[in-house]
Amino acid sequence: MQQYVNTPTDLLSNEQLSQLMQYFNDQYRVGTPVISDAAFDLIYTPILKKRIPNHPLLTKVQPESINALNTRYEHKQVMLSTNKAYEHSDIESFILRCQKAASELCINDDLLFRVTPKLDGLAASYIAIDKKIYTRGDGKYGNDISHLYANGLTIIGNADRDAVGEIVVQQDYFNSMLKEQFAHPRNFVAGLANSINLSDAGKMALKAGAVHLVFFKNIECPCVNGKQLLDNLDDLCEQAKHSLPYVTDGTVIEVINDKVKSYMSHNERHNHWQIAKKSVGEIAEVRVQGVEWAVGRNKITPVLLLEPTWLSGALIKRVTAHHAGNVKSLGLGEGALISMTRSGEIIPKIIGAIESVAPSIPTHCPCCNQPVQWVNDAITCTFDGCSERQVSAIEYHFAVLKADLFGRQTVRRMVANGYTSLSSVYSITYEQLLSCGFGEVQAKNLLDEINKTTNRPINDYLILASLGIHALGKGSSKKLLKHIEIDELNELSANQLNSIDGFGELTASSITSAITERFEQISYLISILNVIRTPMIAKRSDVELPLNRLSIVFTGKMTQSRSDMTSEAESLGAVVQSGVTKTTTYLVIGENVGATKINAAKAKGVEIISEAEYTQMISAL
Template sequence: MPSLSNTQLELLKEADLEPIHLSPELIAQIATQANPQQLSDEQLLEFLQICNALYRSGEPLISDAEYDFIFLAELQKRHPHHPYLETVEPEVIAVGKTVALPEPMLSTEKAYTRSSIEKWLSRLEKAANECDVDFSTLIIRATPKLDGYAAYDDGKILYTRGDGRKGTDISRVFERGLIVGGNGKRGQGAGEIVVSQTYFNTYLAEYFENSRNFQASIIKEKELEQHALEAIQNHAAVFYPFSQLPAWQGTAVEVLTDFDHVIETVYKLVDYDVDGVVFELVGNDRIKQHLGATRHHHRWQIAYKNNVETAEVVVLKVTPQTSRSGRVNPVAELTPTKLSGAMISRATAHHYGMVKKLGIGAGTLIELTRSGLVIPKIERVIIPKEPQIPEHCPSCGSELVWDSDYLYCLNTTKCSAQIENTIEHFFRTLANVDGFGLKTVEKLHAFGVNSISAVYQLSIEQLQAMGFGDKTSQNLLDQLHRSRTEAIEDWRFLGAFGIYRMGLGNCERLLQHHRLLDIFNLTVEDVMNIEGFADKTSAAVVECLAKIKTDFMQIYQLGFNLIPTPLISEQQQNISPIFGKTIVFTGTMVHGKRDDMSKEAKRLGAKVGASVTGKTDFLVTGSDVGAAKIAAATEKGVKVISEEEYLAMMGMQE
């Protein structure tokens, strides 16, 4: 049976990613078969982490496309807001103490179709209108998306990207002779270490399997091999700051009018590995600030990666699956077909209204497309067949009812699928507890644990009696304790209950106007008075809050450490020194973690930015802050203050 190579196993050990849920043999088998549907949530996440580590270490287990379009897509399908999808995938090969980056290095939002770029431009246009800026005057910059090793240069230290917020010092690569691409100057921020394609193919291909393998070798602490050192000395390998990349520039109209030509042009601008085109708004810090960023990417920037293939496939059967809400979703089981370099065997049919209308059943011939981080899409039905519409819930056997195009199981209190998905959703949304994936929850439910509150009442003896080992049982109890004691925002806690039409954003918006325990007394009119809540949404929210109140209070009374969302009314009454100000924290803080200081600043009415712009009021600096960042902030008119000065201003000095 195939297994991981000794090199791959050693790299995982160095990255502290030795497999727990998967054996080396099973990892290799999964990589070969490319069928993530058979994996548990824990196994899927571990496989993704392993693939990411090996890819960034130059020993890839699967291709970049397979990672994106098969395994990451499966995680997104199961859990659209999983923390792994919303954080920067870490660079892992550099060893040494991690330190805070001078400023966060986020990933880039990905798009796989022209229509996705059009939607992004529409969001820019909306932001421009809200900022009273003529959209037609905005300039869009398109640069090659380098497939290298991400790093940050503050002029003194070159950091790995790490997890986007903390990295490792790899300045040794400059001591080895690595030069800076573009104008050759240090201290220009984020970029990537890359090697010339021409040089690699001519001089390095026989020594390294791929360019990423070479990039990984020059970063490590060990002494360089002669041909790698020569590549640096010949300036074939460079650190290329993103700001120095050659680019195409034009208006949004020009982007769309000549889209294919722009993509083709940008791909040819550099002699490095390129796996896409990055579009970003040039200048106009006001709009950038307005758009902001997620924990994963800036909203004013997007990367286009063209990866669309089609195939004609025969449907073997349509399998019903019951979700947390009771909706029964159809999944088309397909004749295994190679698409985008991977074997595809399933695709979503969206809802049974579509199945019924288009005739999707055993023997149906469909056109299948794969584009983006989604499971394969049924583009059209070529030869329809008689569909099989289920009459009973596949989980509990209850009779199903139609609601528009959807089939629902109304047995909310006894349906295994609904109970298990509800419990799993709660712990996943809290995002401060490990170990309670769907497989664990299914096992608990099999022994009669049918509610979130029941999970918290478990003892170590009960867990052991269910078949969990001594160590696992204790770990589960420790995680439950952690979930109650570790501070989390009250809007995240509310979102964990899966209220209809109440994503985390709406939960936070609601709690900016009403205290957590007061929301169960709200009327539809109260909710409608909040910006962003329409009449139908408001009615649904009030109805769902009434349904979950009893369960909510049982769990709330367990004593969670909740951070109250600042009420807008109180912020306006109690003006703090930073109320309405935009603050950026950088460097290592003594007073507390930067994340905690950011939360405190938000509570006091400030806006906390990820990077300095012309609209930033204060740059609060801890230790180990690069001079380049301070100089850049000063040039923009931003007031730079130390952590001590900030605490004094806030009256928080010890």
């Protein structure tokens, strides 16, 4: 399964996607997650919902990875997971649902909400009469793990009544006694529950009173009404995070009224009267163990090698330092201590340096050993024969065109065998691929992907952007090609480019020079690819296009490709905006639309139409 972790999901069959998701879930359950909760919830789960909507990960409570060593137990009440929320608007919607339920029950009292830390451990049920403890399991049946209680598990709460809670280890104890042996506190707790024969570390922790079963209902916490909850959400979540001496991974919010709880009920996975606001922005202090310098198209990028550190649910070992200027100014190198976070709980990001060192910055390219040049804050290799630059250029081109299979290792093999230009890659034969060392199936798949790329329609601005010219990305390329045809770019002067809004004098000069150098490559690409040309502003003024003077925003999940819809709207004369403004004519919505753009459209008097209504409008033109 490890081979799938960094594989784009659109390359996976449904069976492989299912295996990947199950692998992610299993690793989380045993305390060794390979991606963050946010990545699982916001990136992979929506894809699973689209492709396999009835998958058990979406419809069932997921059991912990506990070996069936002990007696199975049928819970008196089903133990469910907690639904997750990442945005303020999600909590606002949850409150409104609770208030609506109260209104339908004719409850006029101000609803109160309980705000508790979401403990990151092992869910368990406690039966007071015989002092038995059972795992949640699949929600209906759990496993007997009462041996933990017999060996010193501490109950936090009223042990005279049945209760549900979380088995956790005190964070200070884990950091001082267990961190070297176990990747994460949840990993340690899962190991305890998974074995009758306790390890020495487990016995010591239980004997020291460091392993607790914390009953949810006995956690002291604030109770607030809906307005107080929304007005102070961040403060309440921060307070919950530090209120108990255990690792947390969010905040649990639940309505208190029992009648409302009963009325709102649950589905097979979670209660509707409860929601978990997930924590974001966790910060860690990490020691740098070394620096790698990765040669790219336009710069040599420093990558910090880190002391492996858990951050927002994932083990971080590397982080980009972006450019040499950053390494120089912050003093980054072996032995430095940095603070870092994970942007959106997905991408590791350096916040700053706590302890700096004298950095070592290469004077020669790590690949070809040619002298490097400083360009602003970056060092760059300018030798066209540098193999890593050639690899990066080819890989980047196919990535911008959204062609699959041309990952770094694949392209490296091609370049190593002499296929160092785009023209040589596009014209490569099956026999030549075999001679590079590719297998028969892989060679066939690569040829199929090349054929798909040359046959499907591709916007001209993507072709231009795929060349990796500095300061000429997708947006700038589109802006440029609204003023000049792609096959006339060799006639573009720096003064002409400078006159276009958004291009400065310095970038205009460097861009036109780069285009002149690569115009033969541009001509080759537009001769072999199926090019969609960007409508030019000058031609628009000569013809009254159907959508002239209309400004459109597309949002939500569409049945069509969003980029295709944008290209079509622009070809008909519309201005496609990324956000709703007072100049927006239509907000076109698909499925799963967030509240932000809807509310903005209503506030600004913008007409909101569905994708179907928009398609009907376009068809009638």
